[in-house]
Amino acid sequence: MSREHQHPRDHTEPPSELVLRVKALESLLIGKGLVDPAAIDALIDTYEHQVGPRNGARVVARAWSDPAFKQWLLEDATAAIASMGYSGQQGELIRVVENTPTVHNLVVCTLCSCYPWPVLGLPPVWYKSAPYRARAVADPWGVLQEFGTELAEDVEIRVWDSTSEMRYLVLPVRPAGTEGWSEEDLAALVSRNAMIGVEQAKSPQAIGRG
Amino acid sequence: MNGAHDLGGMHGFGPINPEPEAEEPVFHAAWEQRVFGLTRAAGALGRWTIDMSRHARERQSPLDYLRQTYYENWLAGLETLLVETGLVTPEELATGKATGLADEETRTRVLTADNLASALARSSSVVMAADTPPRFKPGDRVRAINRHPPGHTREPRYVRGRPGPWAAGVAVPALVLGW
Numbered sequence: 001m002s003r004e005h006q007h008p009r010d011h012t013e014p015p016s017e018l019v020l021r022v023k024a025l026e027s028l029l030i031g032k033g034l035v036d037p038a039a040i041d042a043l044i045d046t047y048e049h050q051v052g053p054r055n056g057a058r059v060v061a062r063a064w065s066d067p068a069f070k071q072w073l074l075e076d077a078t079a080a081i082a083s084m085g086y087s088g089q090q091g092e093l094i095r096v097v098e099n100t101p102t103v104h105n106l107v108v109c110t111l112c113s114c115y116p117w118p119v120l121g122l123p124p125v126w127y128k129s130a131p132y133r134a135r136a137v138a139d140p141w142g143v144l145q146e147f148g149t150e151l152a153e154d155v156e157i158r159v160w161d162s163t164s165e166m167r168y169l170v171l172p173v174r175p176a177g178t179e180g181w182s183e184e185d186l187a188a189l190v191s192r193n194a195m196i197g198v199e200q201a202k203s204p205q206a207i208g209r210g
Numbered sequence: 211m212n213g214a215h216d217l218g219g220m221h222g223f224g225p226i227n228p229e230p231e232a233e234e235p236v237f238h239a240a241w242e243q244r245v246f247g248l249t250r251a252a253g254a255l256g257r258w259t260i261d262m263s264r265h266a267r268e269r270q271s272p273l274d275y276l277r278q279t280y281y282e283n284w285l286a287g288l289e290t291l292l293v294e295t296g297l298v299t300p301e302e303l304a305t306g307k308a309t310g311l312a313d314e315e316t317r318t319r320v321l322t323a324d325n326l327a328s329a330l331a332r333s334s335s336v337v338m339a340a341d342t343p344p345r346f347k348p349g350d351r352v353r354a355i356n357r358h359p360p361g362h363t364r365e366p367r368y369v370r371g372r373p374g375p376w377a378a379g380v381a382v383p384a385l386v387l388g389w
Contacts, residue, residue, distance in 0.1 A: 022241045022285065024306030026248055031308030034255060034297060034316065038323040040247030046330065047246070048236045088331045110218030110366050112264055113280070122236055122246075126228035128280045133217040135226070137368060146226050161218065163364045164260050193231050 052121035053192035055086045056169055059119055060195065061186035063096075064174040074098060077169065081119060091118035091167060097160060098171045099197070104151055106143070106159045106197035107168040108136035114162035116169050120192060127196065137161060147198040170194065172201040177210070185209075211265075211360050212367065214272030219368040242281040249288050254321040254329055257295040265362035266290040 015023075029035040059081055063070040073080040077096040081087065094116045097105040109115065110133045115123040126132050135143050140157045144150075151157070160168045172194040178186060188207055193199040204210045217223075237243045253263065267275070267287035275283060292298045297316070302309055311317065321329055346352055356371035357363075 018282065018285075019241045022244050022248075025285070025289065025303075026244055028298060028302055028306050028308055029248065029252065029292075032298060032302075033311045034320060035248060035251040036320055036322045039321040039326050040244065040251055042323045042326045043247040043250050043321075044237070044243045046326070048243075052236075089329075108218075110368070111215055111364070112267075124229065124231070124234050125238070125280070126226050129223075129226060130217055130220075130276065131223040131226045132228075134220040134223050137218040138221075143226065147228065161366065164264070165364075191231055198228075 047117075047122050051117060053119070053195065054187070055084075055121075056116070056119035056192070056195045057187040057190035058183065059084060059086070059096075059169070060171055060190045060201075061183040063171055064178075064186050065183050070171075073171070081169075086118040088118055090114075091116045093166050094119070094169055095160075095166060096169050096171050097158065097197075099173045099200075101173065102154070103156050103158060104144075104197065105168075105170045106136060106140050106157060107162060107170060108133060108159060109162040110134075110137055111161075111163075114164050114167055116167040119169055120195060124192070144198060147193065149199050170197040175201050175203050177204045211268060211362065212358055213268040214270075214275040215268045216366050218366045245281045245285045245288070249284050251321045252288060252292065252297075255297070255316055255319050257297060257316075258291050261362050263287055263291060266294075268362065 026035070026037070026040075030037060059073070062084070063073050069080060073096050077094045078087070078092070080096075081091070081094055097107075099105055109127075113123050113128040115127065132143065137159050140159050141151075144157075162168055172190065174186075175189055178189070189202045189204070191199055191202060194201045237246070249263075258266075264287075267283045270278075270283070270286055274286070278286070289303060293300055293303055297312060299309065351373060353373045354365060354369045354371060357365070358370075
């Protein structure tokens with residue numbers, strides 16, 4: 001099938017006003033000698049392809065596997081995480097909060113979108129959205145339900161409101177039935193959403209290993 | 211400031227409707243990529259702090275802040291800061307045409323593909339060494355000051371005047387709420 005058949009229109013849509021505004025700003029800043037477009041390409045590539053929640057999943061998997069590392073992570077997360085090579089901007093100070101059978105942690109940034117970039121990458125749209133920011137601190141049970149997360153009634157929920165200076169990572173409860181698993185296999189159970197606290201770690205069954 | 215960004219506890223925004231994690235792209239449009247990259251690259255020029263960049267987004271009209279998407283708010287904040295710091299003139303912003311190069315000192319700070327890795331690794335922590343002992347220790351009961359500064363604050367409205375534990379063991383307070 002030719003491209004024309006897939007896209008029968010014989011013209012492309014004109015760029016929106018917003019797209020033109022961004023293009024104009026970029027060409028202005030290049031013209032002023034203030035930005036290098038190659039650096040912008042590299043920035044985009046870094047956060048689109050290199051830094052992301054797989055980093056955080058490896059941190060969680062190590063904490064599940066190595067009690068000494070876990071203790072270090074809970075006492076000085078920034079240093080413990082940096083020892084795995086994850087550090088830098090928007091992650092200068094990270095605190096890890098541990099889920100247990102009786103405590104569940106949930107992270108939000110009500111004022112903006114603060115998030116631990118070195119371990120989770122850039123935040124998802126919903127994390128930055130008005131509904132999540134408004135409700136996470138007022139109705140965390142309802143928020144968790146919307147993500148399909150059911151907790152026992154006696155579980156205490158702690159909500160952590162991030163700031164630019166202090167960003168949080170949730171250490172989920174290690175799923176049952178994973179004794180003896182390698183860190184690499186364990187990391188496959190750790191979703192981004194579990195490290196924000198809106199979900200729990202996946203079960204072995206959920207990834208076809210039950 | 212008591213802006214539209216201070217969303218904690220507000221009603222009426224409806225469901226979150228999250229995209230499934232496995233299907234959500236990091237960016238949803240090419241222009242979002244450029245706004246992200248431009249904002250980070252311009253920030254590397256060192257003319258404003260993270261607080262200033264947040265305040266530039268927050269002090270838009272509340273109607274604009276809530277109507278616009280996230281990266282539209284970044285774009286608006288970036289344009290404000292570029293003009294306020296004199297890096298571009300209002301005329302240049304309006305026309306998109308540079309009337310000349312930026313000064314030489316500023317141009318020495320430009321982020322390049324070569325110096326990007328070292329720039330990203332550089333810590334820009336704002337935690338400062340204190341020369342006085344802290345007034346509070348973790349676990350102390352404190353009450354948040356009820357104040358309404360016109361500038362940027364990290365104290366959201368929903369905690370003002372409220373009691374709570376001082377939860378952090380570091381130089382910045384943590385806001386933690388128990389249910």
